[in-house]
Amino acid sequence: MKEVMIIANPSSGKKMAEEYAIKAQSVFKEQGKDAVIKITEKEADIGTFAREACEEKYEIIVILGGDGTVSGLGDALKEETYRPKIGIIPAGTVNNIARGLGINTNVQQAIEDLGNSVDKKADAGLINDRLFLSSISAGSIPETVWEVSKESKEHFGSLAYFFEGIRSLREEEPFEVTITLDGSEKTFELSLLLIGLSNSVAGIPNFFKDADYADGKLYLFGLKQSTLGEKISVMTSLFTEDDSLEDEKNTGFVATFKDGHFESADGSHVALDGEKGPAFPFDIKVLPSFFTFLVPKTMN
Secondary structure, eight states: OOOEEEEEOTTSGGGTHHHHHHHHHHHHHHTTOOEEEEEOSSTHHHHHHHHHHHHTTOSEEEEEEOHHHHHHHHHHHTTOSSOOEEEEEEOSSSOHHHHHHTOOSSHHHHHHHGGGEEEEEEEEEEETTEEESSEEEEEHHHHHHTTSOHHHHHHHTTHHHHHHHHHHHHHOOOEEEEEEETTEEEEEEEEEEEEESSSOBTTBTTTTTTOOTTSSOEEEEEEESOOHHHHHHHHHHHTSSOGGGGOTTSSEEEEEESEEEEEOTTOOEEEETTEEEEESSEEEEEEEEEEEEEEEGGGO
16 A cells, blocks of 8 residues: 555645645655655646545545645545545635634644644535535525636635625525425525535634534525625624524524435526536535545544
8 A cells, every 4th residue: 555645736825835745745754654746737637646546545645725626636536435535735715624624724734733633534515426525505606706716816815705705795696496405395585505514614614503524414504585784694693602593484594404406497506615516406415424534633
């Protein structure tokens, strides 16, 4: 068995990916582990390197990049019978997957923590035939997420999403969606639909306060058509002990499920881990304890 493969996306981490990869290589060397570095030149390289790591039975894959890069790795591994453990060096804009796993979003600290890590099983999600590791969202706000330019991400960081979100609140167009969760069907008129795997969504900790990456559940947040003031009130409820979100009759509501089907006549696309995802209709389900991640020992 080979030991460690480090896959680095050069467009992440303010274009310091190779430097970060070399530092991570040194951390593993101190542990007596050999680590090879693979630098991607195109998106498809992630899948090529991932399959190579599976075929040659590497113990660990370390992925350096943002949520889209990490989910791309996960998707490449979904059909493999042998999957290495995954370490994350969060070098993207939001780094929501790392946040949900308790991995430090400071790149230098995340690299150091690789030398003192433990295993953590984590669920994954499957939308149609595409794997995701963080969240899926639909509505005018999510649509702007995958339209944010790389230049804006690099210049403004997470504020790029904030600016686009505020603009979308003024331009929102609610959509009708029929949702079937674990066999129960209902229709809603929503401004925002969001589905997540962990407590962290859009870089916001405790968005789903009861969620955990290893609980075998998916979490849904629905926001109905409402005034700006009502939206602010609902979002505030997300970060308090307010139980009103458990009732789907209210403006905003939260539900848990394992298997779902979603239909909307407008046929719009969802945002998937910060990238453009599939269009309606779609099926979604949880894949319990699908991956093993390396997380800081103190966070386990």
